Amino acid sequence: MKALSLAIDAYHALTPEVRERIVQTVRTRLQEPPYRLLSPEHLRTLATLETAGPPVVSLYLQLTPERRVGRAWQSAFSALTHRVSQAMDEAARTSINADLQDVQRALERQLPELGRGAAFYACRERGIWRQIALPIPLPDRIQIGSRPYLRPLLRSWGRSDRMLLAVLSREQSRFLVSHLGAVEEIYRVKGQRIRGLLTDRVPRDRRSALANQLMRDEAKALASMAEIIGREFETSHILLCAPPDMSAAFRDHLSKNVQSRLGMFEASVHASPAEIGAAVATVQEQLKAREERQLVDRLREASPVAVSTGVQETLDCLSEGRVLTLVADDTYAARGWHCRQCGSLFEVTPSKCPVCREADLEPVDDLLEAALQQALECRAQIAFVRDPACRSALTQKAPLQALLRY
Ligand SMILES: [Zn+2]
The missing domain is CATH 3.30.960.10 (eRF1 domain 1)
Incomplete structure (x- = not known):
């Protein structure tokens, strides 16, 4: 299926109207039937039907x-x-x-x-x-x-599992989203036709300065689009492939926060989404492993009141709505118990729910999936730890931990 396209150049500036159109068309595109990636907002809507x-x-x-x-x-x-x-x-x-x-x-x-x-x-x-x-x-x-029964799906919903891929060139620029290796093209932007703009009326010595200015304007618009699409998909990083001058101009216009979450890769601007997916695989894995290491360090070094580092303690914090980021060992598998009255989750069956004092408890096959669902409902972020070294560092304390809101 063709990606949406838009032309941005000296005659078509990125006005607020155009920005709104980008947001709307990206959203509309995600409503189309065949096998779309699910945006986080769509997932949350499904969860609250x-x-x-x-x-x-x-x-x-x-x-x-x-x-x-x-x-x-x-x-x-x-x-x-x-x-x-x-x-x-x-x-x-x-x-x-x-x-x-x-x-x-x-x-x-x-x-x-x-x-x-x-x-x-x-x-x-x-x-x-x-x-x-x-x-x-x-x-x-x-x-x-x-x-909708979404629990199994949440296993692929970690915050570093979606990244934005930007493939820029003078001729055309493309934005794709990668979700755990599955890549979909979201937007395509036609480049400006610089040669047409630089007519004979422009003095020869001014042409290169003008061409440079046009390229910088375009890079600014593209950086702005990258941030719009990244926000819509809640991507963790931007991976960039661009000629050196465009790359520098593009990066200059990204916000500080996005700049700190940037990786580089090489691919042809005409490559298929699958080829682009293969080209970013290594850098993606490196960024994810780095992210996981930082997260595990944060859990270890944070003040004890800002984290929960035991499975039951984390489940308690989840039902109290205190979890900011739920951190799970991806391979963690355990049965547990669920209180039908208040929704609390337990590792070991209590005779009565200690929270609401009811005895209405049911077994759950997969405690992690149940916890992920609660995290989704209270808009907590989910982070999986998949790198073997990071996993063993995490599970020294517990396979399920959390950074807390308060
Ligand atoms: Zn209860």
Whole structure:
């Protein structure tokens, strides 16, 4: 699918109206059906959908190379959906079957080219439809409920898991977003035609100064666009590929905060998103590992009142809404308990919930996913620690810790 495009030059300045258009078109683009990356705002909207009305189907399907051959994915899909239709009343079954047909049709039309699988959240009657490519393999699963079942997805939602890639040149500039290795082109900007502007009326000795000024103006506009798109996707870093003079001018116009989160890479301006993804892989891994090291150091060095460094302590802080950043060892897996009354989570089953004194506790298969969901609901950031050395440094204390708001 083609990226959106826009021309910025001496005649088309980056006015507030154009900026607003960029934001709106980026948002609209993310509503389009086939296998979009999910923006953080979309994720939060899905998480807070009203619970009234017909059930929502949430379906996760792995797309291994074997399943991509012919229609091999179909048997996995049938096995998943077969289990559903039994224990339901007539109305719910009709609604679910309609949604499953929509999902099947979408898969038949097109499998996501990139990614390790696909996730769908669908309810035709409530006008809910999201299909997204999954950057990490998640187990096949179908869940029917009053809200989309997002917990497995949150495992790919760390704050350093999304980065903005900027490939700049005089001819055209491109912005892409990488989510754990899956790369999607978001915006394309046509470069200005300097030769056309430098007519014979411009004295020869002024031409190079004028060309330089035009290039600087364009770099300024591009830096501004990078910040708009980065904010929209809540990307952790900008990775830049540009000729030296453009690169310097672009960086000069970035805010201090963004400048400190910048990496460089090399790629052709005509490369495919997959080729660009491969070109940034190494620098991306380095930046992530550095980020993880800094986070682990921060947890270790912070004043004890500003962090929680035990699993149960962290779960308590989460239910109290005190968590600013939830930090998890990516491989942490444990069962736990959930209080149906107040929502508190527990590592070990208490006879009664110590928070609300009710005895209404249920087991949860995956304590980390339940904790991630709470983090999403209270707008806390999520950070995963994946680098082996950082993981062992973290788990010396606990696999689940947090930086606190207060
Ligand atoms: Zn409780």
